[in-house]
Amino acid sequence: MSDTHAQTVSYVRETMLPQAEPPVGNRDALLWMRENLFSGWLNILLTLVSLYVIWWALAHTMPWVFRGIWNAGSLSECREIRDATLPEGISAACWAVLGDRWQQLMFGFYPRELYWRPVLALVIFLAAIAPVLFAHVPRRALWFTALSPFVMFWLLWGGSVWFPVSIAFGFVLGWAAWRALSGPAGTLVASIVAALLPIVYWLYTAGPLARELEQVLALGIEYVPSQDFGGFMLSFIIGIAGIILSLPLGILLALGRQSDLFIINKISVGFIEIIRGVPLIVWLFTASLLLNYFLPPGTNFDLMLRVIIMVTLFAAAYIAEVVRGGLAALPKGQYEGADSLGLSYWQSMRLIILPQALKISIPGIVNTFIGLFKDTTLVVFIGLLDPIGLSNAIRASTEWNGIYWELFVFIGLLFFICCFSMSRYSLYLEKKLQRGHN
Amino acid sequence: MKKSVLFGALTVTGLAAGATQAATLDDVKERGELNCGVVTGLAGFGAPDANGVWEGFDVSVCRAVAAAVLGDPTAVNFVPTTGQTRFTALASGEIDMLARNTTWTFSRDTDLKFDFAGVNYYDGQGFIVPTELGVSSAKDLDGATVCIQTGTTTELNLADFFRNNNISYEPVPVETNAEAQQQYLAGACDAYTTDASGLAATRATFENPGDHVILPEIISKEPLGPLVRHGDNEWGDIVRWTLNALIAAEEFGVTSANVNELASAPGTNPEVNRLLGTEGELGAMIGLENDWAKRAIAAGGNYGEIFEKNIGENTPIGLARGLNAQWTNGGLIYAPPFR
Structure with a gap:
């Protein structure tokens, strides 16, 4: 600052005026409302109409919801209570059905004294995906993640602990083969052996090995057959298994479709187009009906497992196309840059291409997952008792015959909670991975 | 060419599957459990209660067969089937019998290769x-x-x-x-x-x-009844005569309350004696113990008891016997003689 003007320009102000509050009508909620809701006669009209519609809808449903009756043994008892306590002609929800049957809607026919097992499995699942979802969890926790599918399987189905252990050992075997061979015999031989060895082991050795170990040291919890699974637990297991398995498979298919290798390319294209070109319900019918004819009689190939496989393949085809979109969106310079650094194909994919392509694909991938999770309700058509199937069964009991909306409201709410959290997580992930300049 | 080889192979597998499905009775005994196809939920006819225990008019037939064959009415693995999956489940051997309000029609009996064991409800x-x-x-x-x-x-x-x-x-x-x-x-x-x-x-x-x-x-006309696969007549006989035993029991006044007493010693009615195994060797003729019918009746009562308990006039469903009364009361329910 110079003093030159201090004398010459006497009217220049030297202090700032204190900030004043905006006028009452121009701040906070009022300003927001004026700008967003009442900024012109058309907007005023639309606002009023919308408010009326919202009020009308709530006025018709909320009393029904909040007047709901929670303590009754049957629908007719509900109606008696309603007639006794409310004036005539007023309707009220009969939430008592949820009190009576919520355990069935959540767990199906899973033995009641063992409910802690699926709950514990869910806790383990949430703990296991934390290191995958959130970067600030220590990386070492990924070991727990790798182990968790076997623990969850064991908790849900029970039986001998040696069965999941011997299955897990197959993965160790494959990894060991890869480590031993990738140096001396080359990558191609090592990958083929690492893929084939576990499969041979699972087919011929895993079962007997588990039985032998069981004889040496019997260690197990009560076995629960698949047909006791039902309700939300069933939707969850099918949905989560489908989501977890379909992502890696979908990425491989997307890479296969981009590949220059003729056979891999054509197999990927054929797989994606065939699976995607047929409705999911047809694949479910194939899983439940057609396979029965072709499998040798007496083979007990679990229906639930068949459904999980079909759902996984179906979702994988969609994921593959979503990821391919991400791959196509990358500029060619990224591929060429990776090549010019001398990275191998897998290195360039792992370090350069996929991180960017997957980031672009996040909304599409989560979209597919949400769709997959809701599509699990289609299993009702092949006789699995998911929440929708159970709502039918509940309605068929003499106590609750005739109940309708209460069950669907409850099921809808549960699905909404799951899907909404998935969608929120995808927003969080997008923000976190934001690397753009805007 | 390739295609026809593939389909040929599939057909052979399918035929092999059909041929090896004889002796259902042995399979059931070895398994210790009867796989019974039921409806996913139909008021009065079959639905799980709050504890997941299946009950209903059709379900009772499964329980009676399980009691006759295995001696335990709870040794049933209920497989919920939909209108679309029920026939495949039965044909492929996933279930041993289907008791799921299924109408007995010409084409289902012949073309789909099933045997209806009888009619447990005449509907329309x-x-x-x-x-x-x-x-x-x-x-x-x-x-x-x-x-x-x-x-x-x-x-x-x-x-x-x-x-x-x-x-x-x-x-x-x-x-x-x-x-x-x-x-x-x-x-x-x-x-x-x-x-x-x-x-x-x-x-x-x-x-x-x-x-x-x-x-x-x-x-x-909708005659509903339990059914089994073609090709295992011994098993079909067991299901058929278990149903007939329930019907005959009502006709002769054998109920779940008095069946043990009546079966303890031969009584005056020789047909009841044969039915309950105190006389003759009817059980051995179908490969079961001689008290098979007694066990089936003790499981849930005779036909009339099952009807009254699940769909009768004292239940919310409130169906009158009508066509489903015993033939002696002007209905169509009629069991051939136990002889």
Whole structure:
């Protein structure tokens, strides 16, 4: 600052005026409302109409919801209570059905004294995906993640602990083969052996090995057959298994479709187009009906497992196309840059291409997952008792015959909670991975 | 060429599958459990209760067979089947028998290669209308809108009935019985048509059952019964005669209350004695112990008891015996002699 003007320009102000509050009508909620809701006669009209519609809808449903009756043994008892306590002609929800049957809607026919097992499995699942979802969890926790599918399987189905252990050992075997061979015999031989060895082991050795170990040291919890699974637990297991398995498979298919290798390319294209070109319900019918004819009689190939496989393949085809979109969106310079650094194909994919392509694909991938999770309700058509199937069964009991909306409201709410959290997580992930300049 | 080889191989596998499915009885005994296909949920006929225990009119047949074969009415693995999956489940051997309100028809018996073990419920298609419509006969329904479940035989029966009577109707297709109830109550259709037993069950759930009337016309024959696969007649005999044992027990007054007493020593009625195994060797003829029928009856009572407990007039479903009364009471329920 110079003093030159201090004398010459006497009217220049030297202090700032204190900030004043905006006028009452121009701040906070009022300003927001004026700008967003009442900024012109058309907007005023639309606002009023919308408010009326919202009020009308709530006025018709909320009393029904909040007047709901929670303590009754049957629908007719509900109606008696309603007639006794409310004036005539007023309707009220009969939430008592949820009190009576919520355990069935959540767990199906899973033995009641063992409910802690699926709950514990869910806790383990949430703990296991934390290191995958959130970067600030220590990386070492990924070991727990790798182990968790076997623990969850064991908790849900029970039986001998040696069965999941011997299955897990197959993965160790494959990894060991890869480590031993990738140096001396080359990558191609090592990958083929690492893929084939576990499969041979699972087919011929895993079962007997588990039985032998069981004889040496019997260690197990009560076995629960698949047909006791039902309700939300069933939707969850099918949905989560489908989501977890379909992502890696979908990425491989997307890479296969981009590949220059003729056979891999054509197999990927054929797989994606065939699976995607047929409705999911047809694949479910194939899983439940057609396979029965072709499998040798007496083979007990679990229906639930068949459904999980079909759902996984179906979702994988969609994921593959979503990821391919991400791959196509990358500029060619990224591929060429990776090549010019001398990275191998897998290195360039792992370090350069996929991180960017997957980031672009996040909304599409989560979209597919949400769709997959809701599509699990289609299993009702092949006789699995998911929440929708159970709502039918509940309605068929003499106590609750005739109940309708209460069950669907409850099921809808549960699905909404799951899907909404998935969608929120995808927003969080997008923000976190934001690397753009805007 | 390749294709035909593939399909050939598949066919051979399929045939092999059919051929090796004989001795169902041995399979069931070895497994210690009867795989019984049931409905996913139909009021009175089969549904799980709050504890997941299946109960109902059709379910009782499964329990009786399990009791006869294995001696334990709870040794049943209930496999819920839908209208689409039921026949494949049976044909492929996933279930040993199907007790799921299935109508006995020519093509199901012959073309689909099943054997119906008998009829446990004579049903027929009827109509329900609001009383205020003032209709007393289905023939007055000219021009009415009718709620109808798609993809069922009821749809075809309805078309036949209206064409025969030269009257017109407008179908309102619905998917399930529950949906039909909602549509009908909301006034989307003037009448709802399905099996009469279903109509009675549906009406029982209405807030004011008196405001609705089931019309007297029954426009189709729907004999419902348990069924098994072709090709294992021994197993078919067991299911057939277990059902007959329940029916005969009602005729001779053998109930779950007195069956143990009657089976403890030969009584005066020789047929009851043969049925309960105190006389003769009927059980051995079908490869079971001699007290097989006693066990089946003790499981849930005789035919009449099962009927009264699940769908009879004292239940919310409130079906009268009607055609399903014993032949001695003017009904069609009739068991061949145990001799």
